[in-house]
Amino acid sequence: MTDGIAQGREDGMPLGPRGRHRFFRWLNRPRRLVRLSAGQRRRFILVVGNTIVTSGAIILQVSARGNLVVWTLALIAVSLITGILAIGTEWLISEGAEKKASEDRRAGWPDSRVVDGAAPLSLELPPADEQFVGRRLQLDQLRDMLRRTANDGRGAPVLALYGMGGVGKTSLAVQFAEEVRSEYPGGVLHLSLSAGGTSGLDAPDPATALGRLLAALGVRAGEVPPEEEARRRLYFDRLVGRRVLVVLDDAKSAAQVRPLLARVRGCATVITSRRPLGLLEAVPFTVGGLDDDSLRELLIRHVGARRVEEEPDAARQIIRACGGLPLALRLVAARLAADGHRTLAELADRLSLDEFRSGDVRVRDAIEVSYAELSARSRQAFRLLTLFPSISLREWAPAPLLDIPVADALEVMEDLVEAQLLERAARGGSNGTEYRFHALVREYAEERLAAEETPEDQRVALARLGGAFLALAEYAEHLTDPTVPRHGRDGGALPSSAEHWHVDDPALLRYAEYGPTRWLLGDCRRLGRMVERTHEAELWDLCWELSVVLARVLETVYTVWNRWDDVLRNGLDAAARRGDRRAESIIQQGYGVLRHYQDRFDEAEQHFTIALRLCREIGHRPGEAYTLRWIGRGHYFAGRFAAAVHELEQALELSRALGNKLAEARVLRDLCEAYAGLRRFTDAEEAIRAALALFEGDAVDQGADWDVRQPAEAARARRDLGVLLNRRYKFAEAEQQLTSAVDTLTELGHWYWRASAVFDLAMLRLRQHRPIEAEALMWQSFDTFNDSGYRYWTAVVARRLAMLRLEQGRVEEAVELMMPVLETFQHLGLGLWESYTLRVLAWARREEGRLDVADQHLEDAAALAERYQDPWGLMRVHWMQASVWMAQGRTTDAVRLYRDAAATAARYEEPWQEAEILADLAKALRATGDRAAAARAEAEAKEAAASFEMQQAGTSRRMRRGWRRWRSRTMVRSRRRA
Structure with a gap:
């Protein structure tokens, strides 16, 4: 307080002149009535009146003793006296107020809103933002929080709105205060706690802020005590009996804001701040960014709907660049509105942090304020975190970047969150909490990195970060497959040259320990980007070692990312620079796996062939077994079943010799498919049951x-x-x-x-x-397959759907499905699947009556089946071609094909197929006039059908009836075709 304000007592009443009698000071007490609110004055009058009436009633009961006339006259007299006293009391209050104002004018006292000699102060809310959009849900949530907190027994809610600079905290708080203003008849006060706020004054300390609030509540300057504690008690005294909403904007700390809370029943406080203040009294509310629709509406309000509709792509680009910050969009929109000839695309193409400004208002300033308030360690972490290979940041990231204990990393991340420079992206899980940069904040951090960190410092920090990723990746791989030793460990196949950061630190390794497979799946993108960054920084050892881990687990994580080409190319280059042939072989294997899952089977075989040669040259037998397995898988998918069995049996022999049960089980699983392709079903079942026993037993550690x-x-x-x-x-x-x-x-x-x-x-x-x-x-x-871009499986399923359409008689739909399937298999070079597809397409053409086209398709299919040495597929082609020849009148040729097909079905012990073919053969023989041969064929067909039904003796009655109906329908269709 200044010298012009008299010293006051703790209760806030001014002392009278020295030597005045106590009696006169007592007479001055009624002046307190002047300071009562209207509601308090009414209650005071009501109490006085009730007291007089009650007293009069008692007197009447004692004195009247049943005299009705005396009692009535006394009652009238008491009522008149009560009314006169009420009127007099109200007159006294009014007269006192006028007298006080007159005395103030005569004494020349300053206006009651003048504090510390400043100009008249208004703490009225600033005008509500005319461009306020969205936030309806947040406003409703704040109203519910206010009502719930007011009814939980405290009665004086405190809401704390947190958010980064420019997110719209103040606008939301002002809009909310306007909406609930009617619930606070005592008034709404708005006080900016930052320099240059709405009051135009400096950032106040608690005592100054209390002085401003007291002045706004009607306390004269001479009655404001100098001590902060006395001001606080007087502040509470002035709030008693009122319903006042206090908005404290841009608070810096709990110590600054705690004395200003309207902690009086019926009042409420709304606080805005950039970081959590740690107020136990407050209910926190995080203010996030606006959604894209709200930002679009805001852009339209500034630049007009026509410009936005004419350039929708540029508008979307601007909205995305703003990242939900209304301040950022307003600044950009203001520049567009000021220059009506400038297109949205011109600005969108050059958007950067510096473009988000208008006049002297910049988004950069809001970020700089938060950055300047950080500790030195947190500022360095803020800069170096931009080296992390993803927007989503792991909670342990600051540890290797700053070379600090892992236990301290979370504290650094939370400090950045409190400063609103990071936001939490996800919680929980073995990887801990994830964090994320806002796009504009990240751009500012990258600027600080370039300005304050030397290239060598950045390279050293990146090496530590890559070393941490390498330690985690190797540990996760080792946990998922103990047969693969960790690099640099005793017995390791690959001696490590790269620097591992805290390779045995339990605090770091725990992030991969509780779910290594999930860790590999979740962080494979980050590992891939680390490979690219270490290659750019010429950290060759780190680059190829990270690539090796990714190449070995590619079978697990291949579906997660689409940039494996760049990763493997960089890793292969780094391995070649170091002359590590073992690493080259592993990365070539990874390339082969990638090409296999991309349906590029010829390229996959080339990479596997190179890897096999390297493994044999350096004598690495586990790598040789792994490569042989994948070569065998490639043969199977290409329809070369015999070659697949040959390679897989070699891989099985090697895996068993090495004692690798996991590799043995996987090879057995692949062998099952290859045996089945050759119709060796007994061998196939033995292989797959052995694999299942290994997977489900204890043999595979x-x-x-x-x-x-x-x-x-x-x-x-x-x-x-x-x-x-x-x-x-x-x-x-x-x-x-x-x-x-x-x-x-x-x-x-x-x-x-x-x-x-x-x-x-x-x-x-x-x-x-x-x-x-x-x-x-x-x-x-x-x-599922179509949405994911897996052409092979998409075509396989579509082919079977087309067959289903044909069985339903929907020929046109079947053809529509089949044409892209045929193109896919031809493009992928899968001749055997092309043969299968041509057979189905021939079926459709036959149903359309286009017999010549159907016959040509079947000729092409037969040639492909012979080239791929697929007798079963060739049998199916001949069976269908025979029906086409029958329709063309080539009965003798059809009989020959039917006989060949029936013999093949019998050789492969397929009685149901054999029965169907023999039934068609009987019809063909009957058409040639050879009734005896037709009868023999019919008898053989019945015998094969009976054999099949005996095999199905254990199936349900419904199944057997279904097979009979299917057989009946098949025979009818055969007669119609004939």
Whole structure:
């Protein structure tokens, strides 16, 4: 307080002149009535009146004693006296107020709003923002919080709005205060706690802020005590009996704001600040950015709907660049509105942090204020975190970047969150809390990095960060597959030259320890970008070692990213610069796996061939076994089943010799498919049951994460077993295995293999004569593969859907599905699948009556089947071609093809197929006039059908009826075709 204000007592009453009698000071007490609010004065008058009336009633009861006339006269007299006293009291109050104002004018006292000699002060709310958009949900949430807190027993709510600079905290607080103003008849006070606020004054300390609030509440300057504590008590005294809403804008600390809280029942306080203040009294509310629709509406209000509609792409680009900050959009929009000839695209193409300004207002200033308030360590972390290889930041990231203990990293991240320079992206999980930069804040951090960190400092920090990633990745890989030793460890196949950061630090390794497979899946993108960054920084050892880890786990994580080409190319270059042939072989294997899953099977085989040569040259037998397995898989997908079996059997022999049970189980699973392609179903079943026993038993030691990976590996084996059992007509067990596989893969989120298992379950439903369920399952699988861009599987499923359409008589739809399928298989160079597709397309052309076209398709299909040495596929082609020749009148040639097809079916022990072919053969023989041969063929057909029905003796009655109906329909169709 200044010298012009008299010293006051603790209760805020001014002392009288020295020597005045106590009696006169007592007479001055009624002047307190002047300071009462209207409601308080009414209550005072009501109390006085009730007291007089009650006293009069008692007197009447004592004195009247039943005299009605005396009692009535006394009652009238008491009522008149009560009314006169009430009127007199109100007159006294009014007269006192006028007298006080007159005395103030005569004494020349300053206006009651003048504090410390300043100009008259108004703490009225600033005008509500005319461009306020969105936030309806937040306003409703704040109203609910206010009502809930007011009714929880405290009665004086405190709401604290936190958010980064420019997010619109003040606008939201002012809009909210305007909406609830009617609930606070005592008034709404707005006080800026930052320099240059709405009052135009400097940032106040608590005592000064209390003085301003007291002045706004009607306290004269001479009655404001100098001590902060006395001002605080007087502030509370002035709030008693009023309903006042106090808005404290841009608070800096809890110490600054705590004495100003309107902690009086009926009042409320709203605080805005950039960082959490740690106020236990406050209910926190985070103010986030505006959604894109609200920002678009704000842009339209500034520049007009026409300009936004004419350039929708540029408008979206501007909105995305603002990142939800209304201040950023307003600054850009103000520049566009000021220059009507400037297009949105011209500004959108050059948007950077410096473009978000208008006049002397800049987004940069809001970020700089927060940055300047950080500690030196947090500022350095803020700069170096831009080296992290993703927008989403791990909570341990500051540790290697600053070379501090991992335990201190979370404290640094939370400090940046409190400063509103980072935001929490996700919580929980083995990876801890994730954080994220706002786009404009990240740009500012990158500027600070370039200005305050030398290139060498950045390179050293990046090396530590890459070393941390390498330590985590190797540890996660080792936990998922203990047969792969960690680099640099005793017995390791790859001696490490790269610097590992805290390679044995439990505080760091715990992030990968509790879920290594999930860690690899979640961080593979970051690992890939670390490879690219270390290559740019010429950290060759780090680059190739990270690439090796990624190449070895590519079978697990290949579906997660689409930039593996760059990663593997950089890793291969770094390995070549270091002359590490073992690393080159592993990265070539990774390339092969990638090309395989890209359906580029010829390129995959080239990479695997190089990897196999390198492994044999350096004598690395585990790598040789792994490469042989993948070469065998490539042969299988290309339809070269015999070659696939040859390579896979070599891989199995090597894996068993090395004692690698996991590799053995995986090779057995692949062998099952290759054996089935050769119709060696007994060998196939033995292989897949052996693989399943390994996956589900204790023979395969997979360490800490086997409880996660084992169900996935076992589910894939059950899926393969279910497919095999379906082909062998063992439907009950097939359904059990396939349903279990689908459920497990769904639970684990392995969508790729789940889609494959769903398709195989659909094929089972077809054989169970449940076509509606089968079609629904097929479309599920098709949508998954098609949306993910897997052309091979998309084409496989679409081909089967086309066959279903043909069986339903919907020929045009079938052809529409088949044409892109044929183009896909031709483009991928999968000749065997092209043969299968041509056969189905010939079926459609036959149904259309285009027999010549159908015959040509079948000739092409037969040539491909012979080239790929697929006798079963050739049998199916000949069977259909015979029906076409019958329709063309080439009966003798058709009989020859029917005989060849029936012999092939018998050789492969397929009695149902054999029975159908023999039935068609009998019709053809009858058409030639050879009735005896036709009778023999019919007898053989019945014998084959009986054999099949004996095999199906264990199936349900419904299944057997279904097979009979299917046989009947097949024979009818055959007669019609004939």
